[in-house]
Amino acid sequence: MLTLIEGIKLLSMGSSKEIINDTNIYIQDDKIVHIGDLKREMNPDRIIDGKDKLAMPGLINAHTHISMSLMRNFADDLPLQEWLTQKIWPVESHLTAEDVYWGAMLSIVEMIQSGTTCFADMYFFMDEVGRAIEESGIRGMISRGITEEDDEEKNEEKIKDTRNLYNNWNGKADGRIKVFVAPHAPYTCGIGFLEKALNLAKELNTAIHIHLSETKREVDDSLRIYGKSPIKHVYDIGLFDVPILAAHCVHVSPEDIEILKEKNVNVVNNPGSNLKLASGFAPVVDMLKAGVNVALGTDGSSSNNNLNMFEEINLAAIINKGITGIATAVPAIKAVEMATVNGAKSLLWENEIGTIEAGKKADIILIDMDKPHLYPIHDIISSLAYTVQGSDVDTVIVNGKVIMEKREMKTMDVEKIKYNAEKSAESLIRR
Ligand SMILES: CSC[C@H]1O[C@@H](n2cnc3c(O)ncnc32)[C@H](O)[C@@H]1O
Numbered sequence: 510m511l512t513l514i515e516g517i518k519l520l521s522m523g524s525s526k527e528i529i530n531d532t533n534i535y536i537q538d539d540k541i542v543h544i545g546d547l548k549r550e551m552n553p554d555r556i557i558d559g560k561d562k563l564a565m566p567g568l569i570n571a572h573t574h575i576s577m578s579l580m581r582n583f584a585d586d587l588p589l590q591e592w593l594t595q596k597i598w599p600v601e602s603h604l605t606a607e608d609v610y611w612g613a614m615l616s617i618v619e620m621i622q623s624g625t626t627c628f629a630d631m632y633f634f635m636d637e638v639g640r641a642i643e644e645s646g647i648r649g650m651i652s653r654g655i656t657e658e659d660d661e662e663k664n665e666e667k668i669k670d671t672r673n674l675y676n677n678w679n680g681k682a683d684g685r686i687k688v689f690v691a692p693h694a695p696y697t698c699g700i701g702f703l704e705k706a707l708n709l710a711k712e713l714n715t716a717i718h719i720h721l722s723e724t725k726r727e728v729d730d731s732l733r734i735y736g737k738s739p740i741k742h743v744y745d746i747g748l749f750d751v752p753i754l755a756a757h758c759v760h761v762s763p764e765d766i767e768i769l770k771e772k773n774v775n776v777v778n779n780p781g782s783n784l785k786l787a788s789g790f791a792p793v794v795d796m797l798k799a800g801v802n803v804a805l806g807t808d809g810s811s812s813n814n815n816l817n818m819f820e821e822i823n824l825a826a827i828i829n830k831g832i833t834g835i836a837t838a839v840p841a842i843k844a845v846e847m848a849t850v851n852g853a854k855s856l857l858w859e860n861e862i863g864t865i866e867a868g869k870k871a872d873i874i875l876i877d878m879d880k881p882h883l884y885p886i887h888d889i890i891s892s893l894a895y896t897v898q899g900s901d902v903d904t905v906i907v908n909g910k911v912i913m914e915k916r917e918m919k920t921m922d923v924e925k926i927k928y929n930a931e932k933s934a935e936s937l938i939r940r
């Protein structure tokens with residue numbers, strides 16, 4: 510199938526970070542094959558009109574828990590530890606596979622409708638998230654979040670579950686699914702359990718997804734218990750000897766940043782969640798300056814409370830100006846880069862996605878620029894960071910397949926999903 514996106518503005522995020530006006534993008538099956546002039550010798554099966562549209566790489570949500578949409582607006586105005594221990598974990602103890610599936614489907618609709626084409630998830634019953642990815646056409650990295658318990662048999666079962674998840678799903682859905690190993694955090698996993706997770710990641714030749722240095726309390730506890738920061742603690746265990754996706758990294762010292770850089774740790778900044786849980790502000794500017802790859806995520810929609818990556822781009826751009834007192838701290842293009850190129854790198858997917866270039870997979874979103882709130886169009890890159898809304902996303906293409914066209918969902922029955930997600934959420938809270 511040859512698709513042509515004709516006469517469109519393009520922000521490729523490749524070698525050029527500038528807008529190219531009136532260009533053409535040819536997609537053969539799942540791949541971008543040509544960008545530039547119209548090719549008379551190529552006869553497209555489908556033409557998408559690019560008039561008044563901007564094509565950019567699909568957004569990458571590098572850390573979330575998508576099925577937590579079932580708990581959206583259920584537990585708010587609390588700090589992390591109270592939110593988790595008093596509200597979220599008691600409810601999660603009653604989760605079923607069906608709940609996770611409908612929560613995932615609901616969130617995938619929300620993500621597609623706001624321009625996200627790829628996400629990194631950590632949760633329970635992850636076969637269901639794999640199924641939701643397969644059916645919807647989105648791309649995702651899935652990881653079964655594991656915490657240590659007193660019962661050794663249960664711990665072994667969790668490691669086994671992760672291995673099975675990898676064997677069942679890694680590379681599946683035409684390569685749209687990856688599987689990482691996900692020890693939840695250093696405060697829920699002891700040294701021995703982290704070592705088991707590390708050995709499994711080595712055995713499977715995959716990466717580790719973990720929450721790290723999210724709150725001041727986590728760091729204080731780590732200093733008290735281990736005499737070192739969470740980052741130094743897991744570094745000493747050897748966790749950074751495999752590729753790492755580290756969510757948050759809010760309370761990090763200059764020494765921690767040196768370690769993150771030395772070990773090429775991929776950090777995910779979650780500004781919306783960090784603000785809402787009163788966790789603090791990650792030193793994004795310092796980490797970027799040190800050469801650390803910083804991606805962007807929403808976290809779950811129970812701590813955010815949505816999965817709209819345009820909001821996170823906006824927050825990343827403006828918060829860091831506020832914290833540093835420097836208006837250029839995170840410029841618009843840098844925030845967009847965090848949500849595209851850096852996200853792809855953080856998921857070890859940079860050879861396939863994150864930019865619009867010939868040879869890459871076609872994960873592309875088209876934004877409708879003909880909206881009153883976007884006029885006048887002085888600077889499109891500024892529009893993306895400061896003005897564009899998720900609802901301005903018109904068309905979404907993943908792996909060459911159009912999964913939303915002119916805001917019509919092509920692969921998902923939205924009414925059925927809303928009905929079942931609502932039903933799951935209601936019964937979950939009552940269980
Ligand atoms: C074991 S599956 C993942 C686990 O993580 C919990 N969670 C959601 N948001 C956060 C966060 O910001 N920090 C730490 N843990 C978080 C989620 O509820 C699941 O229990």
Ligand SMILES: [Zn+2]
Nearest residue numbers: 720756808809
């Ligand atoms: Zn999280």
